Structures are given as structure tokens and as C-alpha cells.
Amino acid sequence: MSKKIDGIISDIKEQYLENDNNIPWIIGYSGGKDSTAVLTFVWRALLQIRQEYGQDSLKRPVFVVNNDTLVENPIITDYVAEVLDYIRSAAIEQELPIKVQVTTPLLEDSFWISFLGKGYPVPNNAFRWCTERLKIKPTSQFILDKVDALGEAIVLIGTRKSESATRARTIERHEIKGKRLTKHPLNPNTYNYAPIKDLDIEEVWYVLSHEPSPWGYDNNKLFSIYADARADDYECPTVITDKSQPACGQSRFGCWVCTVVKEDKSMTALVRRGNDWMMPLLQYRNEMVEGRNVSENRYATRRNGQAAVDADGNNQGNYTFEYRTHMLRRLLETQLEMQKIKPHMELVSNQELVAIQINWYRDGFFSPKVTEIYNEVYKRNMPLENMQYQERLILENVCKDNPDDYHLINDLVSLHKSKTILMNNNGLLGDIEKRLENYINSK
Numbered sequence: 001m002s003k004k005i006d007g008i009i010s011d012i013k014e015q016y017l018e019n020d021n022n023i024p025w026i027i028g029y030s031g032g033k034d035s036t037a038v039l040t041f042v043w044r045a046l047l048q049i050r051q052e053y054g055q056d057s058l059k060r061p062v063f064v065v066n067n068d069t070l071v072e073n074p075i076i077t078d079y080v081a082e083v084l085d086y087i088r089s090a091a092i093e094q095e096l097p098i099k100v101q102v103t104t105p106l107l108e109d110s111f112w113i114s115f116l117g118k119g120y121p122v123p124n125n126a127f128r129w130c131t132e133r134l135k136i137k138p139t140s141q142f143i144l145d146k147v148d149a150l151g152e153a154i155v156l157i158g159t160r161k162s163e164s165a166t167r168a169r170t171i172e173r174h175e176i177k178g179k180r181l182t183k184h185p186l187n188p189n190t191y192n193y194a195p196i197k198d199l200d201i202e203e204v205w206y207v208l209s210h211e212p213s214p215w216g217y218d219n220n221k222l223f224s225i226y227a228d229a230r231a232d233d234y235e236c237p238t239v240i241t242d243k244s245q246p247a248c249g250q251s252r253f254g255c256w257v258c259t260v261v262k263e264d265k266s267m268t269a270l271v272r273r274g275n276d277w278m279m280p281l282l283q284y285r286n287e288m289v290e291g292r293n294v295s296e297n298r299y300a301t302r303r304n305g306q307a308a309v310d311a312d313g314n315n316q317g318n319y320t321f322e323y324r325t326h327m328l329r330r331l332l333e334t335q336l337e338m339q340k341i342k343p344h345m346e347l348v349s350n351q352e353l354v355a356i357q358i359n360w361y362r363d364g365f366f367s368p369k370v371t372e373i374y375n376e377v378y379k380r381n382m383p384l385e386n387m388q389y390q391e392r393l394i395l396e397n398v399c400k401d402n403p404d405d406y407h408l409i410n411d412l413v414s415l416h417k418s419k420t421i422l423m424n425n426n427g428l429l430g431d432i433e434k435r436l437e438n439y440i441n442s443k
Contacts, residue, residue, distance in 0.1 A: 034158030090215035117359035119318035
């Protein structure tokens, strides 16, 4: 095993010292066992290169990229945040060309905007929109930014042949005999490098147990997390750069909202092993699964107007506004319950709440408002109006004989404000016309 470890490090050193204009390396770091092993090998290789050739030989930048989907298993979120702090500090202290980068989905692509704002049915095997929006796009954009700036990039991945027969075939199909690098399947001018592809799972754990973390973190914490989440599958990488990598379906450490499988074995195992504070998350996740294919929760058309009714007459379109408001209320109730134990925990951000409201306005839904639901759950009195206080007083006085006109004008102001927030006025006229039509038809 010692010879195998030395061989991997030697291979990494040789590739790092290639005369290729110091194309940047990007390590997809999830915090799981495989990506931790990759970073361990790279770190040790860099230390050896400096010892053998001097500090000036470390010219190639190495980016440790973690993709936060914003709905990660909270145990993994806390663990990864702690590890990344160690990596940042150790890289500076040891004067290594390693930089940490955390990527997140665009606000418009986030899980809660897609689910509660736009009414997308939660993912399943036939409609797994989450992988592209939450994982592939953020990391791919970071890679493309580096390619645009520096011409090319090399992505180091923790893929191993022994993970599955399918994975082995994928690796072998893209391999070029005598070459370490393979073309990235999605991003131009980008290459993949899989330094631990020939290790099996026992060898990975051997490395993590016998090779102290070069950034000073205790790997026993990683062992403990895997032990507590013990199930039949291995972890899902939280950094995905192409669709050949597994999504969060049958996985250990996926998103806590993952609905691709009927049962979340890892979260269930974590709850059974003493993490009972996670039970509200598991219950909410199960509610999403149970409500997914209920006809009453879905429209008869998709968002583009296309008919979506199956042969049995069940609605298969996006979620109804009533179901979205119900599930937002349940999400905020879950968040409030979690915050009684972990005050720092935020399941849905304020920016996401604003964006959910914007999408409701754009769909022509003005009541109830997100702030009304939030106030009911949190027993607070956040301002609900979109106009300033003096403006409201003037308008209320003008419309005192017809309060409906006041609400109409306030809704139109809301529409305009939503476009301003999105910095995009496309469709504003159509949205205003829709609201006016609804108002006229209600008379």
C-alpha cells in the first residue's frame, strides 16, 4: 500500500510539473472520503515538490471548489464549513498555492425558488432538474470563468473504477492510453484528472486513517459521520461537473430535500443514531414525496401552457398556488422548530423568500403574501406593503370609497418592484395587463 501511495503522489507531482503554462487545477471537494483522499495526495505532492525544487516551483494555482446546494444535509454543511476553514488557514501558513472557493446556485435556480416559487414538482428519476441547477451549473460556471481567464483548466475528481461497473466503463471509455488527462464531457478546453481511479474503498479508508490530514484536521470526524449515516450506499458527491457522476438519489450525503428515492436511508440512520433534532427535516422531506403526484396539488397545464393530464385524468402540471403556500408555511414551521435547538440554522434565506414572492406576483398571485405567511408562523409584524408610509396614507385617503382600488395599485407597484429587483423589465406589460384583467373580471 505504501508503494501505491508513493506511486499516486509521484504521478501527481509529474503532472503538476508539466510544461503546460501552469493550467490551473480545480479539485471538486465535497468533504467526502474520495475528495478528501484526492486533496490529501495533492497536498503531500506539493510539499514534496517544494522540498525538491524550491518554493518557486509552486506556480500552478490549485482551487479547492466546494459546491453548496443550499439544501445540504446540515451535518455535512457544518462539517465542510469547519474543514474549509482549516484548509484556508493551513494553505496560507504553509505557503501553498491552494485557494478555497464555494459555489452556490443562482438565486433563480435555487431549490426553494423552483419548488415553492415556480411550482416545479419535486425531483424524481424522470424529472431530476435539481442536478443541473444546483450542482452542475454553479461548478461549471466557475470552471468556465477560469478557462476564460487562463485559457484552460484541469479538474481533479475522486472518481474510482471500483465504485461500480458503470463507473469503471465510463472511466475506461474516456481514457486515452498513456495519458493521465481526459477531455471534460461538458466544458470546452477543460480536462479531467482522476488520480485515485485505481484505489478501492478499503484503500481510500486506509489512506485517511494512516495519512494524517496535512491541513491539520481530525479525519476521525469523517469516520464518525460515515458510521452514523451507515446505509447500503456510498455518499453522493456534492460537487458534480458532469452527468456521468451520480446524483443524490441512492446516496449517503445528498441534499436533505432529496426526493429521488422514496426513503432517505442516510437521514433516517442519522436520526436513529441520536440526531433526533433532524426529525422535522425528515418529516418535511417525506411530505414532499407524498404530495408529489397528488392530482389536487397540480395544475392541468405546465408553466408554458402545455396540457399535462395523464391517461387516467390526473393533473401532471406544476404545483397549484394553494399547495405552494401550504408547503411554504410548513417549511417556515419546520425552520422555526429547528431554530429552537440550533438558532443559527436557516432553511430558506430572506433573499429566497423575496424571490418566491416575486414569482408569485409574476404568476398573478397576490394573496396571501410571503410576509403574511411568515408573520403568522413567527408571530411577527414585518411590513407587508410595497409603498412607503406617507404614500400609503395618501393612497388610502384617495381610495377610501373603494378599498379594492388601493389593493390593485399596491399589487401593480409590487409587480414593478419585482422587475426592478430582478433588473429585468421583460414581461412587465403583460404582467400588469394580467392583473388588470383579473381585477376587471372580479367586478
